[in-house]
Amino acid sequence: MSIKFGFYGFRHSHIFSLYQRVKDHAETEIAAAYEANDNARKAAEAQGVVFNCDTPEEFFNTPQLDVVAIGGAYGDRADVVIKALKAGKHVISDKPFCITPEKLDEIEKIITEKKAVLGCMFDLRTAPNFHTAQQLIRSGKIGEVSAIQFNGMHPLNYGVRPAWYFEKNMHGGTINDIAIHLFDLLPGLTGNGVKNILSAQGGNFNFPQEPHFSNRGVLLLELENGAYVSGDVSYFAQNFADSAYWRFSIWGTAGSMEFNYNDPGVKLTVGGESQIIQPVAAPSDYFDAFLSELAGTPATPCTQEILKTARLALNAQQKANKI
DSSP, rough: OEEEEEEEOSSSHHHHHHHHHHOTTTTTEEEEEEEHHHHHHHHHHHHHOOOOSSSSHHTTTSSSSEEEEEEOHHHHHHHHHHHHHHTTTTEEEESSSSHHHHHHHHHOOOOOOOOEEEEEEGGGGHHHHHHHHOOOOOOOOOOSEEEEEEOOBOOOOOOTTTGGGGEEEEEEEIIIIIIIHHHHHHHHHSSSSEEEEEEEEEEEEEETTTTOOOHHHEEEEEETTTOEEEEEOOOSSOTSSSTTTTTTEEEEEEOOEESSSSSSSSEEEEEEEEEOOOOOOOOOOOHHHHHHHHHHOOOOOHHHHHHHHHHHHHHHHHHHHHH
């Protein structure tokens, strides 16, 4: 029997990859689709989305709906997550699925009560270079991780980004938006979770035309083994093809490595000798993990890991907001 997905919200382009994934998978089907915003609905139709619901009530009354997939504006997502969970549905969402700690508390409480499964589109951990770096680190090639520096800057593409990004209480902050990927990535990459958020700074830098938007995010973290992680996720990059896009330098007790999202390989240096390690594709991703947990076999990232990651990102954002 196919797992029936309903897609609620198409306000961010990330959701289209999940839509296609569900459409193509042998064990899943798309049973419902809803978008309240006319412009977003037309743009989604141009991407091949077929809508069959005109109201939220019609959407949630879809017979035998198993999973609600969420891709609305960040500030709207938590309420949809809560409504779906209360209706007895499992949820998978683009990130972030929540922009306030209070809403996350409510989501976590309902998940516990309903024994629901939560998925999130954490795709950075299975990008080829990141998966390859994880395999090298976890096999001991550079020894114990001692320090990490990263650049996760994104281009803002102002004028192209959806207008809701810049509305009050809708975006939720750049750290929660982008660095949530970092918090998801670090435990698997290094074998160590985040112990402390030592510093987090954000705010609006030189962008007075959008006073409600935080375009800056800088972090200093301590891992469970005492290593520090420092970097920047601000919206200051020129484009996604930049060699600095999700660039990592990692030092260990026996060597070091450098890699980014775009380059074809990981530079590994041990004993003063460097080599380029060709990337290896990850055998599974966030969607496979979600389906596995639905089937009763939790995989990573599982519901509890996703909730922990969201909590860390929100805690860092809250710390930045107080500066």
